[in-house]
Amino acid sequence: MQNSDITIIGGGVMGLLTAREFLHAGASVTLLEKNKCGHESSWAGGGILLPLYPWRQAPAISDLVIESLKTYPTLAAQLQADTGIDPEWTQSGLLITHNSPEETILAHQWGEKHHIRIQKPEDDCFSGLNVDPQAPILLPDIAQIRNPRLLEALKHDVLAKGLHLIEHCEITHFTLEQQKLHDIHTNHGRFPLHQVVLTAGAWTRSIFQQYLIGVVDAPDIFPAKGQMLVFDAPANTLNNIVLHGDHYLIPRRDGKILAGSTVEYHVFHKEVTVEAHEEIYNFATNLLPSLKDAPMIKHWAGLRPATEDGVPYIGFHPEITNLSINAGHFRNGLTMAPASAQLLADIVLNRPTVIDPQAYQFFKHLPKNAL
Numbered sequence: 358m359q360n361s362d363i364t365i366i367g368g369g370v371m372g373l374l375t376a377r378e379f380l381h382a383g384a385s386v387t388l389l390e391k392n393k394c395g396h397e398s399s400w401a402g403g404g405i406l407l408p409l410y411p412w413r414q415a416p417a418i419s420d421l422v423i424e425s426l427k428t429y430p431t432l433a434a435q436l437q438a439d440t441g442i443d444p445e446w447t448q449s450g451l452l453i454t455h456n457s458p459e460e461t462i463l464a465h466q467w468g469e470k471h472h473i474r475i476q477k478p479e480d481d482c483f484s485g486l487n488v489d490p491q492a493p494i495l496l497p498d499i500a501q502i503r504n505p506r507l508l509e510a511l512k513h514d515v516l517a518k519g520l521h522l523i524e525h526c527e528i529t530h531f532t533l534e535q536q537k538l539h540d541i542h543t544n545h546g547r548f549p550l551h552q553v554v555l556t557a558g559a560w561t562r563s564i565f566q567q568y569l570i571g572v573v574d575a576p577d578i579f580p581a582k583g584q585m586l587v588f589d590a591p592a593n594t595l596n597n598i599v600l601h602g603d604h605y606l607i608p609r610r611d612g613k614i615l616a617g618s619t620v621e622y623h624v625f626h627k628e629v630t631v632e633a634h635e636e637i638y639n640f641a642t643n644l645l646p647s648l649k650d651a652p653m654i655k656h657w658a659g660l661r662p663a664t665e666d667g668v669p670y671i672g673f674h675p676e677i678t679n680l681s682i683n684a685g686h687f688r689n690g691l692t693m694a695p696a697s698a699q700l701l702a703d704i705v706l707n708r709p710t711v712i713d714p715q716a717y718q719f720f721k722h723l724p725k726n727a728l
């Protein structure tokens with residue numbers, strides 16, 4: 358019966374990075390994962406380290422994004438040095454092909470505020486692309502991460518740092534007394550609880566619905582399924598990440614090109630569809646015609662943990678005193694993960710926070726008429 362300071366439920370990017378923060382602070386940490394770590398949304402994502410049009414997002418998203426972007430190069434280098442797995446943090450630059458005059462103004466204002474360079478792209482940015490750009494912009498410093506490798510490296514790293522990891526762990530029930538979670542019962546036995554952190558992504562609300570039903574308020578996190586394709590193209594087929602309307606192409610270092618994605622709200626299964634295949638395949642091969650000659654090697658789906666405005670829950674649950682949540686990062690969880698994990702750990706350990714935690718608190722997400 359493991360008796361850890363911190364018990365984390367859910368082993369995606371949020372759970373693994375949160376565990377890493379607590380381990381660095383000297384806490385003992387158990388992570389319970391219902392399947393295998395890093396095989397859900399965090400694996401399925403594209404790994405662009407920026408929201409698609411960040412100036413359209415809530416300022417609370419930009420705060421986490423900007424803080425995380427500062428961390429990523431060092432995090433990736435440390436993980437590579439310590440685990441031998443390269444998460445391929447790569448400054449590919451982000452090309453946005455079409456912008457209205459209003460969008461262009463907003464983009465430049467946002468870039469100036471957050472010290473993110475925004476430029477007029479050179480002609481070679483469009484090499485191979487079949488596009489008639491309108492007021493295109495290039496964000497040359499924007500990077501991507503190869504998320505499956507990031508997750509693999511994170512898992513190795515936290516295990517080496519002493520994480521007690523239990524995969525294939527099914528919760529059966531909690532014991533809750535006087536607004537405090539005392540024990541969690543699972544198919545691997547009972548664990549006494551001190552601090553509990555929920556990082557169960559799109560399943561976070563289901564944990565409340567299944568095990569804490571009628572007891573307390575559940576966070577309003579719901580699934581938004583996303584489907585993607587990957588093509589096996591020769592290296593250097595594409596220079597930059599390209600955002601064209603609502604769709605994008607992401608060139609990996611080895612030539613693979615990811616194309617995405619759909620956003621299917623409230624769909625709670627991961628079956629891929631013919632319609633999505635057609636939509637993404639047509640988009641990709643129209644924008645980059647040479648992809649017609651590249652084998653399309655995989656089509657997959659993942660479940661993003663969506664909230665109404667994309668702002669995640671980071672902080673304590675208002676009714677259960679030893680329960681906190683780090684979930685609901687919707688389309689930008691890979692981007693926001695380092696700063697989110699740090700913020701959650703700072704809150705739980707009562708340390709000063711780099712970012713003001715107010716915007717991520719539970720009550721901030723309640724409908725206005727519920728307040």
Ligand SMILES: Cc1cc2nc3c(=O)[nH]c(=O)nc-3n(C[C@H](O)[C@H](O)[C@H](O)COP(=O)(O)OP(=O)(O)OC[C@H]3O[C@@H](n4cnc5c(N)ncnc54)[C@H](O)[C@@H]3O)c2cc1C
Binds near residue numbers: 371399
């Ligand atoms: C198609 C697609 C493209 C995306 N592209 C990007 C992008 O380019 N950039 C970006 O920043 N973000 C992107 N995202 C979003 C990003 O992937 C997510 O926001 C992020 O991965 C969420 O991480 P998470 O750890 O909260 O959730 P997850 O990775 O889903 O992890 C949750 C974990 O909790 C576990 N779990 C669930 N229930 C239980 C339980 N009862 N007990 C124990 N464990 C449980 C699950 O098995 C899972 O391992 C994309 C997502 C998709 C689907």
